[in-house]
Amino acid sequence: MRTSRTLGLIMIAPAAIMILLFFLMPVVLTAVFSLTNMSTATGISGGAYQVTQAAVNRLTTDMPELAAAISEPRFVIDGEGVAALEALQLKPHFATELRSEHLGEVFASRREAERVIKALKDRPSTREVKRISDLFNRSVLNTRFETREALLESLRKLGFDLTPEEQEAVAKATYTGWVWTADNFRIIGNSPDMAQVFLNTAFYVAVTLLLFNVGYALFLAVTTHYMTASTASIFRAVWLLPRITPVVIYILMWKWLTWDNGFLSLFMGQFGYPAKNYLLDNARDAWFFVILLNGFIGASMGMLVFSSAIKAIPETQFHASEMDGASRWQQIRYIILPQLRWPILFVTCYQTLSLLASFNEILLSTRGGPGRATEVWSLAAYHTALQNYTGNLEYGLGAAMALVLVVIGVILSLIYLRVFRYDTLISKPLIED
Amino acid sequence: MRILLDKFSKSFGTTKVIEGMDLEVGSGEMLALLGPSGCGKSTTLFAICGIHRPTSGRILFGDKDVTGLPSQERNVGVVFQSYALYPHMTVAENIGFPLTVRRLAAADIRKEVAEIAALVHIDNLLDRRPSQLSGGQQQRVALARALIRRPDVLLLDEPLANLDAKLRLEMRSEIRRLQKETGITAILVTHDQVEAMSMCDRIAIMKAGEIVQIATPSGMYNDPRSAFVAGFLGNPPISFLKGRAEQGAFVFANGIRLSLAILGGIPDGTVLTLGVRPEHFGTSGDIAVDGKIAFAETQGRENLYDVILPDGSVLRSIQSVRNDVAVGDAVRWSLDSKAALVFAEDGRRL
Numbered sequence: 090m091r092t093s094r095t096l097g098l099i100m101i102a103p104a105a106i107m108i109l110l111f112f113l114m115p116v117v118l119t120a121v122f123s124l125t126n127m128s129t130a131t132g133i134s135g136g137a138y139q140v141t142q143a144a145v146n147r148l149t150t151d152m153p154e155l156a157a158a159i160s161e162p163r164f165v166i167d168g169e170g171v172a173a174l175e176a177l178q179l180k181p182h183f184a185t186e187l188r189s190e191h192l193g194e195v196f197a198s199r200r201e202a203e204r205v206i207k208a209l210k211d212r213p214s215t216r217e218v219k220r221i222s223d224l225f226n227r228s229v230l231n232t233r234f235e236t237r238e239a240l241l242e243s244l245r246k247l248g249f250d251l252t253p254e255e256q257e258a259v260a261k262a263t264y265t266g267w268v269w270t271a272d273n274f275r276i277i278g279n280s281p282d283m284a285q286v287f288l289n290t291a292f293y294v295a296v297t298l299l300l301f302n303v304g305y306a307l308f309l310a311v312t313t314h315y316m317t318a319s320t321a322s323i324f325r326a327v328w329l330l331p332r333i334t335p336v337v338i339y340i341l342m343w344k345w346l347t348w349d350n351g352f353l354s355l356f357m358g359q360f361g362y363p364a365k366n367y368l369l370d371n372a373r374d375a376w377f378f379v380i381l382l383n384g385f386i387g388a389s390m391g392m393l394v395f396s397s398a399i400k401a402i403p404e405t406q407f408h409a410s411e412m413d414g415a416s417r418w419q420q421i422r423y424i425i426l427p428q429l430r431w432p433i434l435f436v437t438c439y440q441t442l443s444l445l446a447s448f449n450e451i452l453l454s455t456r457g458g459p460g461r462a463t464e465v466w467s468l469a470a471y472h473t474a475l476q477n478y479t480g481n482l483e484y485g486l487g488a489a490m491a492l493v494l495v496v497i498g499v500i501l502s503l504i505y506l507r508v509f510r511y512d513t514l515i516s517k518p519l520i521e522d
Numbered sequence: 523m524r525i526l527l528d529k530f531s532k533s534f535g536t537t538k539v540i541e542g543m544d545l546e547v548g549s550g551e552m553l554a555l556l557g558p559s560g561c562g563k564s565t566t567l568f569a570i571c572g573i574h575r576p577t578s579g580r581i582l583f584g585d586k587d588v589t590g591l592p593s594q595e596r597n598v599g600v601v602f603q604s605y606a607l608y609p610h611m612t613v614a615e616n617i618g619f620p621l622t623v624r625r626l627a628a629a630d631i632r633k634e635v636a637e638i639a640a641l642v643h644i645d646n647l648l649d650r651r652p653s654q655l656s657g658g659q660q661q662r663v664a665l666a667r668a669l670i671r672r673p674d675v676l677l678l679d680e681p682l683a684n685l686d687a688k689l690r691l692e693m694r695s696e697i698r699r700l701q702k703e704t705g706i707t708a709i710l711v712t713h714d715q716v717e718a719m720s721m722c723d724r725i726a727i728m729k730a731g732e733i734v735q736i737a738t739p740s741g742m743y744n745d746p747r748s749a750f751v752a753g754f755l756g757n758p759p760i761s762f763l764k765g766r767a768e769q770g771a772f773v774f775a776n777g778i779r780l781s782l783a784i785l786g787g788i789p790d791g792t793v794l795t796l797g798v799r800p801e802h803f804g805t806s807g808d809i810a811v812d813g814k815i816a817f818a819e820t821q822g823r824e825n826l827y828d829v830i831l832p833d834g835s836v837l838r839s840i841q842s843v844r845n846d847v848a849v850g851d852a853v854r855w856s857l858d859s860k861a862a863l864v865f866a867e868d869g870r871r872l
Contacts, residue, residue, distance in 0.1 A: 405606035408573050411593040412600045413620040413667065423619065427610040 116495070122488035123274075127267040129482045136266020138240040140229045148262040150491050155255055162228040164202030165245045166191045170225040182211045183221065194249035200224070234263075273489035282461075283469075290466040292381065294444045302440040303433060304348025305392025311421055313392075314399045328392055331385040340453040344368065366453060372462035375455050379463050383450050387443075391436040398432040399425055434509035440503070442498050466494055523584045523707050524549045525570065530579035540563050547582075552701050552708040554718035556754065563711045563762070564679060565793055566728075570709065571598045571677050583674055596675075599668030599706075603680040605660045607652040614648040615637075619704040621669040638666045641700065642827040651741050656770055658689040664856050665697065670799060676701065676708040681730035682717055683803030696722055715755050719743070727751050745843065749869040750795050760863075761803075761838045762795040772796055774833040780809055782859045788872065799865035800840035813837065829853065 127133055140159065148156040166187055175184045196202035199222055206218050208303050213221060228248055234240040237260050244251060244259070251259065261268075277283050277355065309328055313321035333340060346352050347368040354364035368378050402425065410424050448468035457464035457472065463471070474487020523710050525547040532540045541560045547553045553561040567576040570581060572593030578741035582588045607616050615622070617638060618631040622781075626634075626648075629720040642662040651658055659830060668676060672699040681697065682690045698721045701708045712718050718725045726736045735747040739755075746752035752760050764775045767788045771781040780796075788794070803811070816836070820843065827839045839855060847853055864872045 105793070111844065145558070324614060368834060393575075403604065403606065405602045405604050405610060409570075409600065409602060409606035409667075410619070410623075412571055412610075413623060414594045414671070415623040417621045423611075423623070 099250050116148045117487045119491050119495075122267055122484055124489075125267045125485040126270050126272060127484040128486075129480065130191070131265065131267040133267065133484070134282070136264055136290060138237060138260060138263045139233040139238075139265050140232055140263050142230070144263040149164065149256060152259055154256065155212070155249075155251075158197075158249070159244070159259070160230055161197070162199070162226050162230075164196040164199060164225045165247060166194045166205075166224060166226045167227075167246070173224045174221060177220065177224075179213070179217060179221075181209045182215075183209055183213060183231060197248075217376075270485075273486045274493075276486060277489060277493060285461070286464050286466055286469045288347070289462075289464055290445070293376075293383075293463075293465050294441060297380050297383050297387060297444055298437065298440055300380070302444070303437055305384065305388045306436065307395055307429075307433075309388060309392040310395030310399055311425060313396060314425075315417065325389075325392060325396065328385075329389045330370060332383075332389045336449055337453060339386070340382065340450060345376065345483055368459055372459065375459060375463045379451055379455060382454060383444070386450070387440055391440070394432045394436055398429050402428055408456035420504060430509060434505060438502055438505045444503075445494055445498055464502045466490065470494065524582075525553040525675060525707060525709070526580075526582040527566070527570070528580040529580065530566070530569065530581065531577045532562075532569055532574060535579050538731070544732060544861045545726060545733060545736075547707055548592065549707055550625075550705050551700070552710065552722045554710045554712060554722035555714055555724045555728060556631075556715060556718040556725050558713060558754075561728040562714075563728050566675050567600075567679055567709060567711045569602050570675070572596050586602040597671070597673050598675045598677055599671070600677045600743045601661070601664045601668050601679065601681045603683050605652075605684075607660055607663055607667075609652055611651070612648065612739035612752060613644065613650050613652070613655070613821060616652065616663055617666045617670055619667060624671070634670055635666075641669075641703070642696075653711055657685050658693060661685065661689075661693055662696075665700065669700065669706075670801075672704075674707065676704075676706045678708065678710045679724050680712055681710070682714070683713070690717075697721060715759055719755065727754060746863065747798065747871055749795055749865040749871075752863055752865070752871075755780065756799055758800050758838055760797045760799045762865075763798065763831070763835050763837070765794055766790075767792040767794055774831070776833040776837070778832055779810070780857070780859070782809070782862065782864075784859065784862065784864060787863075793867040794872070795867070797865060798837055798857060799861065800838040802858040802861040803829075804839040804841045804855050805835050807858040809857045809859050810838040810839065810854050812852070813858050815847060815849050815853060818849050819846075855869065 098152045100345075115316045119127050145156050145160045148159070149262055168188075171184050171192070174187065177183070183206075191205060194205070196205070202225060203218050203222050207212060208222050219254075229243055229247065232243070234243065240260065241251070264405045287306070309324065313324050316324065334342075343349065347366065348354070349364045351367075353367050354362075359365060360374060369375055406424055407420060410420050415423065446467055448465060448471060451463055451468055452467060452471070457468050461469075470487045470490035473490060474482055474484050476482070525545075527543055530540060530543045530545075531538070538684075540656040543566065545571075554570070554660065555566060557563050564613045565574060569576050572588070572591065576589060579589075582585055583596070591691045608619065610618065614632075614635050614865075618635045621631045621634060636645060639648060642665050644659060644666065645660045647655060647659060647663075650662065651793050655663065664681075671760060678697065682693055685693060694717060697710075710718065710722055722739065724736060724738055725742055727742065728734065729750055735742060735751050737745070743755050746755065749762065753762070761773070765772050767773070768779070768784050768790050770783070770785050772794060773779050782796075785794075811829075811831065813829035813831045815827050816830045819826040823842050823843065824840050827841070829839060831837060832866060866872050
């Protein structure tokens with residue numbers, strides 16, 4: 090018993106490792122990334138502390154005075170400056186006097202610093218005062234520190250006596266690496282762009298699912314059921330073609346159909362309509378083709394599932410219902426459809442998830458265009474995280490969007506199970522003979 | 523309503539199943555289509571109800587030609603061997619289905635269903651689903667569904683085949699009771715001669731797509747037209763002896779003679795088959811036959827014996843229970859020669 094159990098674990102180990110590596114890990118990592126602000130700008134390793142104008146601007150919202158002070162130059166009489174002054178070979182007393190009398194003094198502005206320099210015993214000229222004061226001009230603006238300590242030390246030397254909160258704020262504003270944050274979800278929740286993409290997705294999934302993946306699939310399954318076997322198999326084979334055609338070629342054929350020198354334009358040209366790109370000329374046409382080309386692929390799976398489910402209904406039930414006086418339509422309504430509840434649930438659930446997650450057909454055909462008219466959630470996540478025109482790939486935000494998609498998928502599945510009363514479906518056998 | 527098949531033929535592809543069959547079922551009559559598997563009895567039934575279209579010939583209900591009518595317009599009730607209940611509907615919905623598709627008001631349907639359910643004694647099961655019913659209950663539901671819209675014709679396709687022995691007995695009389703109460707014309711398809719004989723007014727016995735004989739059960743039992751019919755009816759079955767006619771006697775291959783008055787007029791040397799039913803061989807009769815008991819079976823009230831005759835052929839005998847003979851005993855039992863049936867070599871009754 091024990092050895093067989095161990096053997097079982099060993100046998101399943103390769104599959105378990107694969108699932109862990111290629112299924113669970115990506116999900117976990119997505120969740121991890123979604124809680125960061127990682128992007129091309131931050132990199133995915135640690136960052137540095139850089140006092141840029143942008144950093145100062147960020148600080149201004151919370152601590153305007155501190156930000157202004159940091160952005161202003163400061164004048165510090167330090168050893169480095171004095172040494173530089175000696176190297177200028179002006180009057181030697183300038184240096185000695187500054188070193189002995191004023192070393193360590195900090196001035197908030199050039200004027201204050203120059204007043205002290207002018208008062209030196211050797212009386213420097215105005216030109217010399219300017220040259221000397223330049224040597225002591227100290228600013229953190231546009232300097233880069235590898236660590237937080239170096240940044241704070243430097244500020245301390247410039248006479249900033251910062252409270253812990255101020256230290257925190259400055260460090261945060263100047264940090265260039267990624268940090269943990271829940272901002273991604275705030276952005277998703279608040280941005281009108283995201284709301285639009287969300288509505289696009291809901292529209293796309295609902296319409297494709299209803300019209301094609303379930304509706305048209307049911308229509309095909311039922312109509313082929315009433316055909317002779319050979320005719321039915323020809324029809325099924327034809328509707329399988331979109332699924333077995335490589336997607337790139339499939340989309341290319343749609344493009345040939347809709348391009349401005351494609352079939353549609355040529356055909357409409359016969360009636361005097363100007364050539365145009367039917368795929369991308371406006372949002373309505375773009376949606377029309379996006380739903381059509383996805384639906385044609387999606388219909389075949391439902392068709393196969395529903396067809397085999399109808400075949401599983403004993404033939405005498407059809408005979409009996411004919412004896413009972415049921416027309417074809419009544420047969421479909423009272424005999425076939427009620428017994429397809431489970432396959433319909435399965436196809437609806439499966440296709441919702443696959444429509445939510447798949448964007449390759451849209452990426453290849455409209456790229457979410459025209460504008461962002463056919464941008465759906467998964468495509469938007471792809472654009473955000475992996476390919477966008479600004480060049481700043483926001484991994485964190487993209488991961489958060491992907492996570493939202495997973496949550497929506499799970500919620501929808503639960504709703505479906507509820508609506509189709511999954512518990513009654515599995516508690517009793519539906520078809521018995 | 524009278525059912526008439528006029529030169530009815532049916533073939534599937536190149537396989538001819540039935541050719542030129544004529545059959546008339548009188549109004550209110552219950553007729554059995556009896557025959558072995560593959561004899562075409564179910565094909566005939568399916569043609570009558572409209573599932574199969576005849577290749578040629580006509581089917582008439584009363585005086586109305588229904589040959590070209592779809593099932594929906596024929597007003598026939600059918601009980602299938604598998605009952606074909608709709609598993610997703612309750613018993614009430616199953617029974618009411620023929621009315622539902624006619625768009626009757628829900629209240630009317632409920633009333634009719636209650637009425638017919640009471641007739642077949644399932645009024646306490648209306649809320650169940652078929653999977654929660656026993657075989658006999660499912661059978662009653664199927665009957666109720668077939669009867670609810672008062673069809674002109676009731677067709678039963680092996681309705682008892684899936685029931686256990688006790689239920690079969692019960693449903694046999696139940697179906698007959700319903701048929702009599704409703705006065706409906708009914709056709710029962712079965713391969714079980716006991717069902718056919720016990721339930722029906724007349725039996726049409728079929729073989730390889732043809733009706734061999736139509737008669738009342740007792741008429742057919744006592745006066746079979748051929749060895750096939752004689753062999754098909756009767757339980758335990760009739761025994762056949764092979765021999766020839768010689769000067770008014772039946773002569774076995776090994777020369778033993780039985781003088782039979784009924785063989786008068788048959789030319790000497792004619793090859794014959796003698797049919798003897800088990801009840802005509804035993805304690806009473808006019809000819810003594812020697813043999814050895816090879817097999818004995820107790821059936822409670824009666825015993826069934828297989829007796830091997832000197833030439834190796836077997837006669838069956840059914841008698842009241844007795845304990846004085848056992849397997850292996852040599853016996854000399856009597857045969858009722860007037861009741862023996864004589865068949866020619868080709869099976870024809872002489």
